[in-house]
Amino acid sequence: MLSQIKVLEFAGLAPTVFIGMVLADYGAQVTLLSRLDSQPQNSPMNRGKKSMTFDLKCKQDIDIVKHMIKDSNVLIDPYRPGVLERLGLSYQVCSKINPKLIYCRVTGFGQNSPLKEKAGHDINFISYGGVLGYCSSTGTQKRPAIPGNVVGDFAAGGMLGVASILAALINVQKGGDGQQIDLGMAQGSAYLSQFILHQKNEKLWSNGIGNNLLDGGTHFYNIYQCKDGKFMSVGCLEEKFYQEFVRGLIAGGLSQQRGQFVLENQLNQTEWENLKSEISKLFESKTRDEWENIFDQYDACVSPVVELEEYETKNYLGENVFIKRNGKIEVNGQPIFSDYQYQIKDIPKVGQHNNEKPKL
Secondary structure, three states: OOOOOEEEEEOOOHHHHHHHHHHHHOOOEEEEEEEOOOOOOOOHHHOOOEEEEEOOOOHHHHHHHHHHHHOOOEEEEOOOOOHHHHOOOOHHHHHHHOOOOEEEEEEOOOOOOOOOOOOOOHHHHHHHOOOHHHOEOOOOOOOEOOOOOHHHHHHHHHHHHHHHHHHHHHHHHOOOOOOEEEEEHHHHHHHHOHHHHHHHHOOOOOOOOOOOOOOOOOOOEEEEEOOOOOEEEEEOOOHHHHHHHHHHHHHOOOOHHHHHHHHHOOOOHHHHHHHHHHHHHHHOOOOHHHHHHHHOOOOOOEEEOOOHHHHHOOOOOOOOOEEEEOOEEEEOOOOOEOOEOOOOOOOOOOOOOHHHOOOO
């Protein structure tokens, strides 16, 4: 789909590598620009890219990069504010070389915020972005739970980066000029929390951490540990799904009398803690597979918490979602298009395409 789009990606960490992967999966010609001393880049997020190495302190190598910019549509900057400026590759310089260039800069806190010089990782970005304060643990200790590094790095940074680049490409195709994209992962995280902010404004998320509808405060939107140490997730918000949930609990050993009590007290907040405790003990009486088999019979919004390694033997999501290369599992491109087939290519060796550098 993007076969005519040329992307220069300066080698960085998670969000920009992910942006490059998605664009490459969609067919773009992505060239990874790495330092001479770069370690082997065996991440599947580098699949389908070309790899060239440069000494960015060498004027000749900078001139080669500038030459490549003339013929490129997108440049991806993973560095802290000011790094490319010091290398002589500022947006002002690059946009003069190529006025149609889209110059996407992904940092923790943006180019101009008061925190722009501050170091950080996903947990820091979602902390400042206000997201971590909404992520509660399900135990008795009411504190934020670390949600892996998916939200800040890959959603607020990676997917917003892809979306903004595609929007800017459309603008160029309509006759507009290229532009600089200033994407801060903290700001992007705040953007992702729009729904929760609305809930708080409407006083629908106001009971403190771990006490609300969607943060583990209820027995019907929660995670339960099973006998084998694995987990089941429950998300039966609507009445019809909640009724099915109760039917499943009864099939799993809850008495009819207690089932009726659970059914009648879905929205009774004074019973939420007691019901969480009771249901937790019930889930601990069977393995995850046993509960999965039970709830396969009920449309109750109850799911096994699946670990990615399980896709070696299970197929919950259909064909071609997960692929296996060199004995390792990868995720195929997503979503599924009606008129485009993903061609997942190999991961390049560092500097594998140095012989394709333009001659000055």
